[in-house]
Amino acid sequence: MKVAIQGGNASFHDIATRFYFNENFGIAKPELICCNTFKEVFEQLTTGKADYAALAIENSIAGSILGNYKLLQQYHVNIIGEIRLRIILDLMALPGQKIDDIHTVRSHYMALLQCDELLSQYPNIRHEEAADTADSARDIRLGNQIGIAAIASRIAAEDYQLHILASGIEDDKQNFTRFFILANKPSNEIPEKATLSFQLHNETGSLSKVLSMFNEFEVNLTKIQSLPRIGFPDEYTFHIDCDWKDYADYKESIRKIRTMVSDLKILGEYKKGEIYNSW
Numbered sequence: 001m002k003v004a005i006q007g008g009n010a011s012f013h014d015i016a017t018r019f020y021f022n023e024n025f026g027i028a029k030p031e032l033i034c035c036n037t038f039k040e041v042f043e044q045l046t047t048g049k050a051d052y053a054a055l056a057i058e059n060s061i062a063g064s065i066l067g068n069y070k071l072l073q074q075y076h077v078n079i080i081g082e083i084r085l086r087i088i089l090d091l092m093a094l095p096g097q098k099i100d101d102i103h104t105v106r107s108h109y110m111a112l113l114q115c116d117e118l119l120s121q122y123p124n125i126r127h128e129e130a131a132d133t134a135d136s137a138r139d140i141r142l143g144n145q146i147g148i149a150a151i152a153s154r155i156a157a158e159d160y161q162l163h164i165l166a167s168g169i170e171d172d173k174q175n176f177t178r179f180f181i182l183a184n185k186p187s188n189e190i191p192e193k194a195t196l197s198f199q200l201h202n203e204t205g206s207l208s209k210v211l212s213m214f215n216e217f218e219v220n221l222t223k224i225q226s227l228p229r230i231g232f233p234d235e236y237t238f239h240i241d242c243d244w245k246d247y248a249d250y251k252e253s254i255r256k257i258r259t260m261v262s263d264l265k266i267l268g269e270y271k272k273g274e275i276y277n278s279w
Helices: 012-025 038-046 066-074 109-113 133-142 154-159 206-216 247-257
Strands: 002-006 031-035 052-059 078-086 090-093 104-108 126-130 148-152 163-166 176-183 193-200 219-228 236-244 262-270 274-277
Touching (some): 012 274, 038 176, 090 133, 104 133, 109 126, 154 163, 206 219, 219 247
Parallel strands (some): 002 031, 002 052, 078 262, 078 274, 104 126
Antiparallel strands (some): 052 176, 078 176, 090 163, 193 262
16 A cells, blocks of 8 residues: 655654554555655556555645645545644754754744744744755754754654654644545545535625525535636635535535536545544
């Protein structure tokens, strides 16, 4: 089993993958295909080089990752699951060093922003952006870099034999990232939730009519995300997450809504995801 992710070993995509596939397939650590970009993740999956993919879709601080919604529209893949991961960030460096020995802290720009409370106590330490949290830790080990610290997960510190200088340094202790699990075929499990997309023309009441139809069939909308349609001013593609009390009612609502919108796609029907701490 091969899983494509953006980032490297011990990244938060990797951690989310470990939790999901251990819980659902009994595989503690599937083989990873590590990609530099999210587009490459989709390419690995759709060409059959990967069996599955993990895709960050939103963060409770940074919001939705809009580019990944566009990729879900572009590529014909299926959302088969989800997982929420509480992001716990640690400061780490080569063994034998203390915070006072550090002149540079390196990590993904969002991780740096999310640790401002601690970092502001050390104004002489320079902040350096990197493509991935875990790769920042890896580079310290591979380059034997003295005086440089990384902000990453505890798993990154363990995998790259780094010493944790400070743990749990994220400003917001309720910082969660939601990941989709993708495959080329739909899930065969009994679904509890769905992600849909459709397009609407800029007409008075068009969206409210769709929302009313969901309400009529007691379909609960847990998220609505809109993206502008390129080349169509004032028109949008809507992405909706929903769950339901009765699957038959949900299916009937979809049948009715198809007559009210254009290009309706069921991007995935899947079980509700569990919430985990990233150690």
